[in-house]
Amino acid sequence: MHAFNLQTKPLSLAERLADLAVDALIDEADLSPKPALVDRRGNGAHTDLHLGLMHASALSLWPAFKEMAEAAVDIGEVGLPLREAVGRIGREGEQAMLTTTHGVNTHRGAIWALGLIVTAAALDAKSSTVGAVSVRAARLALLDDRYAPRPLSHGAQVALRYGARGAREEAQLGFPSVLQRGLPQLKSSRARGHGEQNARLDALLAIMTDLADTCVLYRAGEAGLQAMQQGAQAVLDAGGSASLTGRRRLHELDQQLIALNASPGGAADLLAATLLLDRIERDGLFQGAF
C-alpha cells in the first residue's frame, strides 16, 4: 500500500464556501496596482499593513466562514437565531484576525460582507444566483443582533459627522455597490477582452466611483471621498485599466490617494464580495459530495 492516501475527501458545502471566501480575499489582496491599497507592489497608504499580513489574516478567517455556513445549514432559515449565531461567530472571527495580525484591523468589513454572503449561500445551495444570495444576505443584515456591541467605530463616527451610509446599510440594501457597479463592470471588461486582472481592477474602480467608503471619510474627509470617486471615474472614462491613458490616470489616482492618506478599504472588501458572488454563480456549489 502507498504511504500516502492520495484520495482527497470531498469538501462539505461549508468547507467549499469557506475556501471560496478565503480565495476571494487573497485574490483581492494580490490584485495590483490598486490605488492606495496593499497589493503586490507595497503598502499603499498604510503603515501597519503588508501583503503577508493580508494573506495571514484571510487564512485565519477560514474557520469562521466555515462555522457561519454550518450554522446556516443547521438552522436552515433567515431569522434571529441565525443572525445572532453569525454575529457571535463574526466577533470570534474578528478576534482570530486580531490575534493573527497583532491587533491590526485588516478585514473587519470583509468578515461582515463575506460572512453574510457565505451564510446566505449555504442556506440554499440550489439557489445560488447573485440575486438570490444577496437578497437572503440583506434579509439577515436587516435583523438586529441583540448581543452586538455598539462601539463608536470609525464607521459610526463618520455616519454621525457626514451622514454617510456605511457597511451595515450596504449589506441591508443587498450590496448595491456589488450588484450595480462591481459585477456589471467585471463582466463588461471581461467581455471586451481586457484580461482578468484588468477586469478586476475596473470592477474595483466602478465600486469606488459611488461608494461612501467610511475608511476614506474617516482618514481624509469629504475631499478624500470626492478625490476617490472622481479619480476612479476618470480612469474608467479613459478606457479603464487595460488602456494606456487609463493606466496613467490610475497611477495618478494612486499617488493622489496616498498623499491624502485615503485608503479605500471598504471598496476593497466589496471587490472581494464581488469576486465571491461571481465565483458562486459561475462555478456553482455542487462540486463536493455534500
Ligand SMILES: CC(C)(COP(=O)(O)OP(=O)(O)OC[C@H]1O[C@@H](n2cnc3c(N)ncnc32)[C@H](O[C@H]2O[C@H](COP(=O)(O)OP(=O)(O)OP(=O)(O)O)[C@@H](O)[C@H]2O)[C@@H]1O)[C@@H](O)C(=O)NCCC(=O)NCCS
Ligand atoms: C456592521 C459592521 C460592518 C460594523 O460597521 P461600522 O461601520 O460600525 O464599523 P467599522 O469598524 O468602521 O467597520 C466597517 C468596515 O467596513 C468596510 N467599509 C467601509 N465603508 C464601507 C461601505 N460603505 N460599504 C461596505 N463596507 C465598508 C471597512 O473595512 C475595511 O477597512 C478596514 C480598515 O478600516 P479602519 O479600521 O477604519 O482602519 P484604518 O483607517 O486603517 O484605521 P487605523 O486603525 O489605521 O486607525 C479594513 O478592516 C477593511 O475591512 C470598514 O472598516 C460589522 O463589522 C459588525 O457589526 N461587526 C460585529 C460582528 C458581527 O455582527 N459580525 C457579523 C458577521 S456576518
Ligand SMILES: Nc1ncnc2[nH]cnc12
Ligand atoms: N488590499 C487592502 N489594502 C488595505 N486595506 C484593505 N482592506 C481590505 N483589503 C485591503
